[in-house]
Amino acid sequence: xxxxxxxxxxxEQRDESNLGRIEARATSVPAGVCKERATxxxxxxxxxxLGPGSFGPGAASLARHVALQLCSSPGSLLRAKNxxxxxxxxxxxxxxEAGSFGYWRDPVFLLSFVIYAFxxxxxxxxxxxxxxxxxxxxxxxxxxxxxxxxxxxVYRRLGLRPDDAPPRWWEIALHTAxxxxxxxxxxxxxxxxxxxxxxxxxxxxxxxxxxxxxxxxGSKLKWLRAPAAAVTMTELS
Amino acid sequence: MPDGGxxxxxxxGLKMIAAMGFMAVADLIMLYxx
Numbered sequence: 001x002x003x004x005x006x007x008x009x010x011x012e013q014r015d016e017s018n019l020g021r022i023e024a025r026a027t028s029v030p031a032g033v034c035k036e037r038a039t040x041x042x043x044x045x046x047x048x049x050l051g052p053g054s055f056g057p058g059a060a061s062l063a064r065h066v067a068l069q070l071c072s073s074p075g076s077l078l079r080a081k082n083x084x085x086x087x088x089x090x091x092x093x094x095x096x097e098a099g100s101f102g103y104w105r106d107p108v109f110l111l112s113f114v115i116y117a118f119x120x121x122x123x124x125x126x127x128x129x130x131x132x133x134x135x136x137x138x139x140x141x142x143x144x145x146x147x148x149x150x151x152x153x154v155y156r157r158l159g160l161r162p163d164d165a166p167p168r169w170w171e172i173a174l175h176t177a178x179x180x181x182x183x184x185x186x187x188x189x190x191x192x193x194x195x196x197x198x199x200x201x202x203x204x205x206x207x208x209x210x211x212x213x214x215x216x217x218g219s220k221l222k223w224l225r226a227p228a229a230a231v232t233m234t235e236l237s
Numbered sequence: 238m239p240d241g242g243x244x245x246x247x248x249x250g251l252k253m254i255a256a257m258g259f260m261a262v263a264d265l266i267m268l269y270x271x
Contacts, residue, residue: 139271147267154259158252182264193268 101166101215103153108214112145140203145211148175166215172208180204 103109116139123134148167155161180201187194 147263151260151263155256158256160252160256178260179264183268187268191268 101149101152101164103149103156103164106149106215108145108211108218109149112142112211116142116146136197136200137203140200141207141210143179143204144172144176144208145214147179148172148208148211151175167212169212172212176204176208 119134119138127134148171152161152167152171156164183194184196184198184201188196
């Protein structure tokens with residue numbers, strides 16, 4: 001009984017067959033770039049030290065993809081180029097209200113950053129005595145609203161964040177936990193830099209809770225809406 | 238998952254490593270500079 005479909009050909013013969021087909025196609029083209037590229041690609045496949053379908057070219061392609069994602073233009077933030085569920089790991093479901101968070105253009109982030117810079121450059125140098133609030137607690141309260149949008153922007157560029165929704169409670173809580181561990185245990189104990197003060201952890205959490213309220217409830221206020229959100233939604237539609 | 242192939246998991250792992258690397262570097266910068 002004859003076998004159905006195509007006859008089975010050993011892998012080595014199949015590869016040779018494909019290479020022969022590529023080279024035959026290259027010679028059939030009269031002249032020009034196509035012929036040159038086809039011949040070049042066949043030679044590259046044949047001369048590659050690890051052979052066709054190896055790990056090396058795939059890993060190099062992935063590395064190039066990640067670098068391009070990190071260095072691409074702000075237009076890459078559009079959901080059309082980062083559809084929900086595409087290599088995100090599906091850590092969370094894309095929000096229906098996605099596109100409302102402006103990351104570095106977010107008003108809460110910008111205001112917190114201005115307060116931090118003003119405190120660092122103007123208030124602290126002008127104080128004659130140590131102030132626990134201005135020298136310590138204020139910076140800790142501003143950690144989440146200043147640092148988290150930058151981190152989330154990187155995650156979004158990498159494709160690990162499925163949408164542009166405002167920071168979720170668990171994103172704030174997870175980063176607050178990591179930063180508390182890093183700045184209040186790892187820094188003082190291992191790196192011998194920083195102070196292990198548990199009040200600072202309360203400031204981290206308080207600043208995160210306040211920022212969460214602004215980010216999630218403040219979206220109902222017109223003056224707190226990110227200006228970039230309207231542009232993004234216009235480009236999407 | 239949209240794709241359960243090896244390329245998908247390799248890409249996801251690479252992205253996770255990149256994210257954790259960024260977090261480590263950024264935390265160290267904030268620890269020593271801020």
